[in-house]
Amino acid sequence: xSQSKPKILLIYTGGTIGMxxxxxxxxxxxxxxxxxxxxxxxLQLLDCNIDTVSFKEPIDSSNMNMEYWIQIxxxxxxxxxxxxxxxxxxxxxxxxxxxxxxxFMLENLAKPVVFTGSQLPIGDLRTDAKENLxxxxxxxxxxxxxxPTIKEVCLYFEYKLYRANRTTKINAEHFQxxxxxxxxxxxxxGVHLKINNKFLFKPDLEKRLxxxxxxxxxxxxxxxxxxxxxxxxxxxFNTPNLKAVIIETYGAGNCxxxxxxxxxxxxxxxxxxxxxxxxxxxxxxxxxxxxxTSNELKKIGVISGKDITTEAALGKLMYLLGQNISDKLFKIxxxxxxxxxxx
Ligand code: ASP
Numbered sequence: 001x002s003q004s005k006p007k008i009l010l011i012y013t014g015g016t017i018g019m020x021x022x023x024x025x026x027x028x029x030x031x032x033x034x035x036x037x038x039x040x041x042x043l044q045l046l047d048c049n050i051d052t053v054s055f056k057e058p059i060d061s062s063n064m065n066m067e068y069w070i071q072i073x074x075x076x077x078x079x080x081x082x083x084x085x086x087x088x089x090x091x092x093x094x095x096x097x098x099x100x101x102x103x104f105m106l107e108n109l110a111k112p113v114v115f116t117g118s119q120l121p122i123g124d125l126r127t128d129a130k131e132n133l134x135x136x137x138x139x140x141x142x143x144x145x146x147x148p149t150i151k152e153v154c155l156y157f158e159y160k161l162y163r164a165n166r167t168t169k170i171n172a173e174h175f176q177x178x179x180x181x182x183x184x185x186x187x188x189x190g191v192h193l194k195i196n197n198k199f200l201f202k203p204d205l206e207k208r209l210x211x212x213x214x215x216x217x218x219x220x221x222x223x224x225x226x227x228x229x230x231x232x233x234x235x236x237f238n239t240p241n242l243k244a245v246i247i248e249t250y251g252a253g254n255c256x257x258x259x260x261x262x263x264x265x266x267x268x269x270x271x272x273x274x275x276x277x278x279x280x281x282x283x284x285x286x287x288x289x290x291x292x293t294s295n296e297l298k299k300i301g302v303i304s305g306k307d308i309t310t311e312a313a314l315g316k317l318m319y320l321l322g323q324n325i326s327d328k329l330f331k332i333x334x335x336x337x338x339x340x341x342x343x
Contacts, residue, residue: 009053009087010033018058028121043133064090066101066215069102073212077211087116088114089133092169096178100153100165101314101315102315113152114137151201157177159190161185163201165340166182179282218244222245253304284307305342
């Protein structure tokens, strides 16, 4: 059993959490993370050692892309043996996308990677940043019999720890900005930090970490709405180099049964382009074949995204396309839960 304090690496990518307000001008500017321990002396009360690393140019998370995801994955890979846990500070706007993608990129992860951010800058009087940051570090440093308690990518925000690939940003103003509607919270912070052990991901500890950096962005996402025209659908499906399309359908995976729509889908699938059915409802699951309005989709080979979030559906797709697997295996693998992202 290790006697030394857990070592946590704090990775700052940008976003509101790393900003301070200039009291004279009111302008928000990036905070120097090297001075973190001076600015938040409470961190010294935590029973762990903290190191920090920052993106050269911290970004607003609206500018996130696959290259930045790879950069985060590489920082974790490079420091994996030296640290017991990782906390990624990230803008809340696209945090669920990045954290979901990272859950697929980090196969056999056996240490915590906790994403967090805040609605108000760290220097603001009523900030939520301090609590989010302090508890995320605490969660990342939790140990059971000398080994990290949490062994997955998660997201901590406003007293709750979630499985990252189950989250969605649901509110642009409330401190409670995220929700995980199809999976229970992994932990809740109150008077006690309550960990829901039975819901934690249990990786195979015999396997070594594999960091996947090959992602394919030749994909599209369509949200159905009553009145959507074949011109719109056709123009998306005719995108050059397109390899897969995620369709956000209604309710339990239903869509119009109009012939033109089903014909376009059939033609697309026959060209070798994958079509994935996810629901535009925030909670619940696709059940193809449950209604007549989804039966045809099942028959023509549409892939079911079950109860996956849009954010995780995109990350999983980019990751799986990067794996170059056969058509037959692709459908089976996509419909399987790889990192606890679907039920
Ligand atoms: N626009 C900011 C970002 O996502 C908002 C935030 O940090 O919460 O980077």
